[in-house]
Amino acid sequence: MNSFTHTRLLALLLTVIGLSIFATKVVRYDYPLSPGARTTTWDFEIYLDFDTNNQPVRLETFIPSNSESRRVSQEQFYNGAFGLRLDTKSAEGRTAIWTYRYPNDRKVLRYRARLVGETESTPLPEGMHRKLQRAAPETENDLERQAFLVWSTDLRRRSADDESLADLVLQEIFVDEDVDEVEALLSPTLPSSISRLALARDVLTAQGIPARVANGIYLDQARRRAEIHHWLEYYADGADHRYFPGLDPEEFFTIWHGTDDFIRAEGISDLDLQVSIEPVNAAVADVAQRVARDEGSAMQWFGFNRLPITTQLVYQVIVTIPVGILMLVFLRQFIGLQTLGTFMPVLIGIAFRETALLNGIILFTALIALGLAVRFYLERLKLLLVPRLATVVVFIVICMAVVAQLMSNTGQRIGLSISLFPMVILTMTIERMSIVWEEYSATDAIKQGLGSLLVASAAYLVMTNPTVEYFMFNFPELLLVIMAICLLMGKYTGLRLSELIRFRELDTRK
Amino acid sequence: MIGRYRALRRAGLLGINERNLRLVNELNPRRLIRLVDDKRETKRLAMAAGIPTPELYGVIANPFHMRHLESYLDKPDGVVIKPANGSQGNGIQVLMEPMRGGWRRSNGQRAMLEDIRFHVNNILSGMYSLSGQPDVAMFEYRVKFDEIFNPISFGGVPDIRIIVVRGIPAVAMVRLPTAESDGKANLHKGGVGVGLDLVTGKTLSGMQNGKTTDIHPDTANPLKNFSVPHWDAMLEMAAKAYDVTGLGYLGADIVLDKGKGPLLLELNARPGLAIQIANRIGIRPLLNATLEADTEGMDALARVELARKLYRQNVPEVV
Numbered sequence: 001m002n003s004f005t006h007t008r009l010l011a012l013l014l015t016v017i018g019l020s021i022f023a024t025k026v027v028r029y030d031y032p033l034s035p036g037a038r039t040t041t042w043d044f045e046i047y048l049d050f051d052t053n054n055q056p057v058r059l060e061t062f063i064p065s066n067s068e069s070r071r072v073s074q075e076q077f078y079n080g081a082f083g084l085r086l087d088t089k090s091a092e093g094r095t096a097i098w099t100y101r102y103p104n105d106r107k108v109l110r111y112r113a114r115l116v117g118e119t120e121s122t123p124l125p126e127g128m129h130r131k132l133q134r135a136a137p138e139t140e141n142d143l144e145r146q147a148f149l150v151w152s153t154d155l156r157r158r159s160a161d162d163e164s165l166a167d168l169v170l171q172e173i174f175v176d177e178d179v180d181e182v183e184a185l186l187s188p189t190l191p192s193s194i195s196r197l198a199l200a201r202d203v204l205t206a207q208g209i210p211a212r213v214a215n216g217i218y219l220d221q222a223r224r225r226a227e228i229h230h231w232l233e234y235y236a237d238g239a240d241h242r243y244f245p246g247l248d249p250e251e252f253f254t255i256w257h258g259t260d261d262f263i264r265a266e267g268i269s270d271l272d273l274q275v276s277i278e279p280v281n282a283a284v285a286d287v288a289q290r291v292a293r294d295e296g297s298a299m300q301w302f303g304f305n306r307l308p309i310t311t312q313l314v315y316q317v318i319v320t321i322p323v324g325i326l327m328l329v330f331l332r333q334f335i336g337l338q339t340l341g342t343f344m345p346v347l348i349g350i351a352f353r354e355t356a357l358l359n360g361i362i363l364f365t366a367l368i369a370l371g372l373a374v375r376f377y378l379e380r381l382k383l384l385l386v387p388r389l390a391t392v393v394v395f396i397v398i399c400m401a402v403v404a405q406l407m408s409n410t411g412q413r414i415g416l417s418i419s420l421f422p423m424v425i426l427t428m429t430i431e432r433m434s435i436v437w438e439e440y441s442a443t444d445a446i447k448q449g450l451g452s453l454l455v456a457s458a459a460y461l462v463m464t465n466p467t468v469e470y471f472m473f474n475f476p477e478l479l480l481v482i483m484a485i486c487l488l489m490g491k492y493t494g495l496r497l498s499e500l501i502r503f504r505e506l507d508t509r510k
Numbered sequence: 511m512i513g514r515y516r517a518l519r520r521a522g523l524l525g526i527n528e529r530n531l532r533l534v535n536e537l538n539p540r541r542l543i544r545l546v547d548d549k550r551e552t553k554r555l556a557m558a559a560g561i562p563t564p565e566l567y568g569v570i571a572n573p574f575h576m577r578h579l580e581s582y583l584d585k586p587d588g589v590v591i592k593p594a595n596g597s598q599g600n601g602i603q604v605l606m607e608p609m610r611g612g613w614r615r616s617n618g619q620r621a622m623l624e625d626i627r628f629h630v631n632n633i634l635s636g637m638y639s640l641s642g643q644p645d646v647a648m649f650e651y652r653v654k655f656d657e658i659f660n661p662i663s664f665g666g667v668p669d670i671r672i673i674v675v676r677g678i679p680a681v682a683m684v685r686l687p688t689a690e691s692d693g694k695a696n697l698h699k700g701g702v703g704v705g706l707d708l709v710t711g712k713t714l715s716g717m718q719n720g721k722t723t724d725i726h727p728d729t730a731n732p733l734k735n736f737s738v739p740h741w742d743a744m745l746e747m748a749a750k751a752y753d754v755t756g757l758g759y760l761g762a763d764i765v766l767d768k769g770k771g772p773l774l775l776e777l778n779a780r781p782g783l784a785i786q787i788a789n790r791i792g793i794r795p796l797l798n799a800t801l802e803a804d805t806e807g808m809d810a811l812a813r814v815e816l817a818r819k820l821y822r823q824n825v826p827e828v829v
Binding site (some may be wrong): 333382384386493496 | 519523778
């Protein structure tokens with residue numbers, strides 16, 4: 001069997017396997033073929049990784065709970081050897097209590113659920129709509145009580161009704177700076193943001209306005225480390241109000257109320273807490289439900305839905321890389337684009353994910369130009385190769401730090417994201433480009449640099465295409481088909497597009 | 511575009527993809543390519559087989575050897591410094607002769623000892639080697655080229671490239687230095703490539719920077735009808751290079767020294783395709799014939815005869 005037939009048979013085999021799994025999923029298990037519209041469903045995960053110090057451990061954490069306005073479904077606990085008790089009685093929220101008497105080394109606990117978020121128009125529960133008696137605050141410190149009463153009486157006098165009173169309270173606590181009464185009354189034991197919310201709550205409830213501190217997450221975009229936010233809910237003059245310090249989120253989810261800590265633990269150290277969220281497309285949700293329903297069927301092995309969300313997010317990126325590489329192979333073998341390094345353009349394309357395309361191209365070009373300038377300057381000092389490369393790396397880091405500073409001053413968000421821009425790739429690109437520059441010509445160097453940029457952009461566009469992401473993530477068996485295409489392209493002996501230009505002189509048509 | 515594609519295919523043009531698949535991958539096993547990537551190894555093999563090469567004065571393989579540098583450079587006729595694993599002529603420095611405070615380079619500039627030491631350090635650190643691996647600097651006899659090509663070259667050494675397939679010389683060209691190429695005979699630096707009739711060793715028309723030309727850009731003399739001296743010997747050297755390396759697809763680079771005749775400079779396991787423009791032919795038909803030819807039991811001389819026969823059969827004679 002010659003190698004051509006061999007390759008074709010292998011490619012055929014891979015395609016058949018890949019497409020049959022794909023077809024089975026679509027026909028037999030009704031996997032949807034399009035991403036579908038976005039819904040307000042989110043995958044939520046709490047991931048706790050900690051050192052047990054070999055002593056008994058008790059770890060409590062608030063977890064999302066169902067209420068009139070919030071929905072939690074498909075809850076899963078990954079306890080390992082730990083005992084789990086759920087405390088649902090507390091008014092502040094549902095608590096998961098993990099305990100274990102003889103642990104050793106590091107342990108991991110996980111909680112997963114699917115959430116339906118809340119918005120500003122979500123009503124507060126009925127219990128919040130009962131007007132309270134005005135009451136003096138409970139505090140043992142007479143001086144504080146005095147200050148509190150004077151301040152709240154003053155606020156009451158300056159307001160017309162409950163709503164304007166609440167506005168005034170929030171204004172003085174959060175917006176106006178250095179209001180002496182506020183500074184004096186803030187609880188020293190709580191973190192600043194929460195103590196302000198707690199003070200606002202105390203003033204409002206003392207004035208008979210139902211109020212409480214709410215804690216939870218903002219559902220804005222997929223995050224591997226979502227922040228816990230705190231805000232105030234109150235009911236004034238027959239309407240629900242929420243006050244978010246900072247920017248108002250469009251969608252959020254309340255996990256617990258009050259000023260308790262999210263995690264309370266005994267006997268552990270070095271806790272790594274990750275709260276991750278990921279929006280679930282309607283169709284993806286269907287897929288996941290289908291997988292859950294067909295538990296035990298073979299199809300669940302051809303997907304990532306059973307992995308932890310943090311891992312899923314990583315795989316969502318990884319499975320698109322072969323598509324970018326397919327693009328690169330095509331551009332090199334059929335078009336004949338010249339690039340610096342073999343897979344470097346795809347790596348640059350991945351880096352563009354952090355910066356978005358236009359910013360990425362600008363940054364890439366600017367950093368390469370600066371780096372090249374330094375590289376040529378260093379040439380005059382006649383340094384050895386590795387120390388010279390190292391100098392360029394340090395220079396690139398400095399440039400990136402400066403860019404981050406400039407960007408944050410002008411309020412641009414890309415300043416933060418370029419920190420992940422792989423600078424080693426940049427440095428290698430600079431080094432290769434400068435060698436091409438010296439040994440061939442500036443034209444060649446710029447040509448190859450532009451080629452790399454072009455391939456990187458194409459790879460980026462392909463890899464971030466929602467349809468590509470959807471198909472690769474939910475139908476990873478298509479990787480076999482990509483492999484088959486690569487095999488077949490490996491046997492292409494025809495001319496490249498660039499060769500039609502290069503050898504134009506041999507075109508004897510008149 | 512499609513019309514151009516068809517026309518080029520009809521002209522028998524060989525593309526990079528096909529070269530890589532059918533020639534490099536099929537005929538050049540990786541372990542053999544190593545032999546020619548290291549020029550010291552090539553030189554050793556060639557000498558063992560009686561193929562003449564420029565004399566090796568010495569090698570600097572590590573900074574410790576650097577103390578020999580001045581003795582290697584101390585040659586009244588000049589010296590060539592090259593990386594043992596360099597490619598495409600990168601990192602080669604030609605010193606013509608000693609001059610006050612340094613050495614005169616082929617472009618007339620003066621190189622100081624410090625410049626040369628820096629260059630050798632760059633070579634050692636792998637700047638010019640194929641994969642950035644640490645490399646070795648070689649110091650060689652500087653070829654005093656035959657004056658036959660003087661009317662059609664400008665500074666530097668012209669060389670002859672013969673592509674050999676399965677030990678059968680297939681196509682050849684002369685590469686001429688120009689002002690643009692800084693005295694180097696590399697085509698991608700602006701050197702002129704002139705096709706050679708494989709049977710007679712006579713020059714045909716030429717090309718520079720991918721465009722055909724009939725005159726040398728600097729001297730304005732016509733490129734046609736120069737006879738390369740020692741042509742038979744060169745063909746035999748090229749054919750023998752196959753016997754010593756086992757590479758089924760190779761480019762032999764030969765220079766013509768005034769006193770010593772043809773010398774093998776280096777062998778290339780992935781020779782480029784610009785030779786087709788220089789010869790104004792597509793080489794696929796010739797290549798197919800060469801790939802199918804029966805060479806059982808033939809020595810280098812017999813393969814040269816076969817080469818001439820195949821060439822005449824597959825390439826139209828230019829009158």
